[in-house]
Amino acid sequence: MSLRQTEDQLTRDMLAATASFINCVGGVDGDVPTEITRSDVDTVVRALLNNNAYTIMDNIEGEDKFGTAPVRDAYFALCSTNLTGNLDNIAGFVQKNQYPAPMNALRSEWGAAGNLRFLISSIGSQVANSSSLGNTVYNIFCVGMEAYACIEQDGYSASFIYRPPIYDGPLALNASVGYKFAEVPRITNDLWVINLRATLAS
């Protein structure tokens, strides 16, 4: 656990609480929502386009290289690492090593489908026992440019606190370590962020 990770988790939890959602319905796992499919990707991309959300990443032009494919300009899709297998099965999914210019991929990027580029994290949002069959539901936050922001509060800059043992007990046996910060994560335009909810294919 670290300060920056806590910031990420709070931002994640804000998006999970407030953003509108669309259930994946194109899959065949028999659950509600289903696993993610290309039709679900198209649905959420179309919704963002209809809301005039700007894409975040420019397209990557095709090149004359074996096994590569051009990548469209894209919104970001923020999700859990547990979804990687299901992402690979999306029709038309392009792994980041198939990008014509892989150096343009982010470290946390897994690949692209349609106009979504998927960024994965071990602390990606998930809700336990929240599907019809009692399975974990994964929140995939599909965001356009400037859809949300994190505002640090003046006078409450993040600080790392260390109290050496001599201040923490009469026998100086234990130290205390912690951190504190104040920030406000919030959605700046609700039309530009949609939570695509999915389960894992069985």
Added chain:
Amino acid sequence: MDGTIIGQGTFVASSLGLANPNPGNATIGQANAAVIVIPSGVDWISVRNYTKSGAAGSSGAYFNGTANSFVGVEFYWQRGMAPGTGMVRYYANGSQAVSGDTFVSGAFTLYDPSGQDQNALPLLGTAVATTASTNATRPVVSTANTAGLAVGSIVRLSNTAQNDINGVDFVVGAVVANTSFTLMTATNPLATAPGAVGGAGFYRIVNYNPLFYPRSRVVVNITQAVNAQVSTSMPHGFTVGQEVRFRIPDVSGMVQLNGTTQNNYQPAIILSVVDDYNFTVNINTTGFTAFTYPTIAQQPSSFPQVNPVGEDTATSLSSVSAQVPTIGGVQIYNTNTQILADSTVNTGFLGMILGNGGNGTVLTTPVLGPSGSISWSAGNVATGDTMYWLAGKSTYGGL
């Protein structure tokens, strides 16, 4: 330092929403559970009933409708004790002779919405088997175990045949002990019954709201009216003047509420808050397609929802006094009020839930818990006990 006291305080036992259990007679009854905020987490807590310490004991206090309870005057919990338990001292009937016991339940429960404290109330309760649920706009779910359920609890069903109900958080409107519970209250039934009965499945109690306010909510009904009334599956917490947008799937009919370029992405302004589950908006839906809640036959589908997007300042300024985000008459922790009531805030805190009592290990009858008791007059006027608490943290030892 070892044994550092990190907080102390006082509160008055809450009778909000309660009625005299013995109407027309002077009576002692249980209070609502209380939640106190204790920053940094807590390793031990002591609670004392200031009011009842100075009175003779009674064995006839009401608990869950039965006049067979004592009133606790001193309570203690320390990390390592099981959730819901704690130690209690109470006065014998008609005297101040002290007896003691250990609560089996209904005493102290750590509150930590991060889900990272194994000793705290879990984010989600354990799965409890259900045997059936009715095909109704307020489905009645049959189960042999309703432990922990009360009117107002939030539950999440799974694995029943009603896959349009499963996975969505619903408020409980009625409970028949160890027999059944009813989803939704009389004011927020589903617009449409699921379409078939549900077979066996499971329910889990949802112990925490999402961390941040304001929150998206699943919509269960919208009227066709000049000022449409919106019903949500659980308390919405919105205030007058807040703006919301709808995301209505095709299967729910009233898609005209969705924001599009044609309607300038119409945000709806909340004109009135009817109750915890209903509010009206400034959109005339009389000409819109009738709203339906998705049925079993329409699954898989998305669910209709309402999402907070901001605030209409003019409406807010015209009703400033109504701008307090509440659930059950209690302001949602850490929320702002008046024209800032819509602001995004983290509602999480570390604290302790003080229960309203339960059976002791020795006693076969209950003792009223650390949330105090309510003294009812013959005129049914409630007076809550004054309670004092002291909480601390230990550097060494413990769990």
